[in-house]
Each structure stands twice: as C-alpha cells, then as structure tokens.
Amino acid sequence: MVNIHDFDAFCFDLDGTIYVGDQLLPGVKETIDHLREANKKILFITNSPTLTRADCQKRLIRMGIAADLEEVLTATFLSALYFQENHPQASIFVVGEKALEEELSHIGLHATKDPMKATHVLVGMDRDFTYEKLNLAMNAVRNGASLVLTNPDPACPVPGGYISDTMAIARAIEAASGRPIDHVVGKPSPFYAKKVLERLQLPADRCLIIGDRLETDIMLGKADNFRTCLVLTGSSCKEDVGRVKIFPDYIVENLEIFFSKRRRRRSISI
Template sequence: MPHRGWLFDLDGTVYRGEALIPGAAETLAALRAAGRRVAFLSNKPLQTRADYAAKLTRLGVPAAAEDVVNSSLVLARHLATLDPGAPVFVIGEPPLVSELAAHGFEVRADHRVRWVVIAFDRTFDYAKLNTALQAVRQGARLIATNPDRTCPVEGGEIPDCAGMTAAVEAVTGKTVEVIVGKPSPIILEVALGRLGVPARDAVIVGDRIETDIVMGKRLGLGTVLVLSGVTRADDPRVAEIAPDLVLPSIRELIR
C-alpha cells in the first residue's frame, strides 16, 4: 500500500498486554525506513501518552509521546472547545484526570459539575455511579472516551468503557452526547494532524472491525484488519464491511 501515513492501533495490533505481537517491531521499522509516517492511535485512557511511548520503546518499538494519540488527549481537547475550564466529574483513572487538569478543567469529586466524563475505569463502583446520577439530575451532560465493550489482554478480554457508559445511561435515562474515540472523526482529525497527511493518503491498521475499520471506511482511509486481537476471521462483519486487507497480524504487512 503506497500511503504516506500509517496509523496503528495498539492493544491487539502492536502488542497484547506486555507481549509484542510477533513481527511488529520489524514491520514498523521497515515502514519508517521506507519514509512512511507512523503514529499510534488508542481508545484506551489508562496510561498517559508518555507511558504508551515508554512501553512501546521497552518492547522494541522506539516511540515518543508525540507519536501517540489516545482518547484522553482527544476528549480533553474536544471538551475544551465545548466548555473550556468547566467543572467535571470523572469516571476514569488518574491519567485521564491528569490530562483534563492539564487542559484547565476543574476536576471535582462531587456532583456539582457541568459534565460527567465516562471512561474505561477499573475502579468503577456504586459511589461513582451515584455521583454521576446526582450530577445529571442537576443538569450535567455526558461525554465519553470510547465505545469499546472489551479490551484485549493476555489471556482474553476485560470490560471496557461501554460497560461504564451503559450503567450511567441506564440509571440517568440520558444518552452520552459525544464519544470522541474511534470510530469518531474527532480522534481521527487529531491523528491525521500528527501525521501531516490527508485521510486519502493514510491507512488505519487495527484489530477491531467496529472501531478501527469502520472509522477508516467512513472517512476515506485505507484499512487493514489484523486478526491478532478481538475480531475473528469468521465474523460476518468482515465480509460486510470489507477491509482493504485482512491479515493474521501486522507481521504480514511487509511480506
């Protein structure tokens, strides 16, 4: 594929847990050596961009924080265009809280807020759900990082942001207004800005048909589905959505 810009999902595409997908380092090195621009795109808000870059480098894929676009960054930037400096309640973990604070938001632990921010949160509990309910009853609006139901890890999958979103929507009777992560054009706009190429000259490589590939198809990117993560070859959506390439893993990109 001749495209100048390459966007790679992380979990299930470049690595799974703490294990690099076999051949990932060689594929990414070959693309860079050929002059392709590479960036990493993740819906997962559990680490900072610097953390992601450090992990990639540790696993054998040199990266800087500027090479990574994640849903925490995109949500903070987007919310700053809607309601800069607003008080927010966060269902999420410290890296997301830090990103919001760095963008000037007042992160509160009570319901006196204008927004409830919903993300993948392994500490989600009844107290957080109740605070979200009370905030919405006082007029707070809902925004979320990503629509993923599960996150691939070594040995299987764990619940992701969709579980927290469903709980909040169920008790409040309100629907999340904006989800900024893949397949939203909001996250893609930021990622293409990092690559410095238009959508028609970029490829998205990922393991999720409903986020990575749907986003690419809707917005005019080349699409490569890898079967090293969540999506299986016999998933009927593969034939329906028809990625440009379907590969066992990113190792096969340079074979």
C-alpha cells in the same frame, strides 16, 4: 495487497494490534523498523482510557518500539483536547483512572468531585468502579450534566481473554440516569479522525489505518475515507466482517506478514 508505496502514513492501534498486555505481537518491530527505513510517517492511535500519551510512549519504548510523544494519540489525551476546544469552562466529574485526570489537569481543565457542580460527566475505563461511583455519576447526569465517553469499546483484549471497558460502565450510568450518552471522543469519532489528519498533514487516502477491531479502527477509516487493514490478533475475527458488514480494504493474520512476499498471497483483499 498492502504496498508500502501506496501510503505515506501508517496509523497503528495498540491493544490487540501492537501488543496484548505486555507481550509484543509477531512482526511488530520488523514492520515498524521497515516503515522507519522507508521514511513513512507513523502514528500510534489507541482508544485506551487508562494510559496517558507519555505512558504509551514509555510502554512502546520498553518493548523495543521507538516512538516520539507526538506520534501517540490516546483517548485520554483527545478527551482533554475535546474539552479544551469545545467546553473550556466545563466542570468535569470524572469516572475513570489516574491517566484521565492527569491529561485533563495537564491542559488546565477543571475537574470536580461534587456531582452537583458538574457540567459534564467524563467516563473512561475504571477498574475501581463501584456502586458509589455509579450513583454519583447518575446524580450528576440527572442534574443536567452531559454524559461524554472517552471511547466506545465495551471490552478490551488482555492475555487470556477480555476485561470490561468504558461502554460497559457508561451503559450503567445511562440506564440509571435515564439520559442518553451525549458524545463519544474515541475512535471512530469524526473528532478522532480530524486529530489524526491534523497530526499527519496528509490527505486521508494516503494514510492506512491498521487495527484489530472492526467497530472502532476500521470504522474510523470507513467514515473518513482512510483505507484500512484488519489484523486478526485482537478483538475481531474474519467471520465478523460479514456479520457486522464492515469491510476493511485488507485483512492480515498479524503484522509478521504485513509486507512479506511469502505471506502476501495469504492475505485477503476485499
């Protein structure tokens, strides 16, 4: 079972793990408080492409979860870091929301509204996505721009169900342009894992990744030697484990039973 002494750092996904919409999930505050009392390092690691780091921090604090800005990693922030480190002179056509543009601007990267001047098309979830945006992004890629995604999620859990996420939009651009996706920044990419380890300054096997999605959260751990815990409060269910053949080290129903002696017997260790 999950033993607090086995790890020096705990990395929590947000949507579907810490909260759904504006609802804090069971046991979250108690779990985070327990880890703080034990002087464990904590990171909040999200693939959300619609929030800046500051947005996430404010949201957590509003829900009663203390969080420093440096404890938050988002797909928007890491997308900006990816370009800063690998393509600092890029001219980026953004398909996404205000948070993505803000993170790029904060680092001093150049975004263009002219698809014919773009060296890269950066795609995130865009709740105002239109046929016009599809055509502009398609023409940029057809003109030679590389297609980069903030995250690979096809859908995002919300109260009452799901909404379409980044991959749904990116697949439309890919199909229309006839060009494959060139790079994905978010979990489970090696770039994301590298930034987690840089922030924590710990060996991977001393860090536990906790999340609700097998294909992103758990795969992040499996690909980079972190241990992992699947929480059944979001996208993936217990039956998905055998179906997709991605096996977390631990499975718990929710964070209410993460460290509970009574519920430890009900948790599943694989």
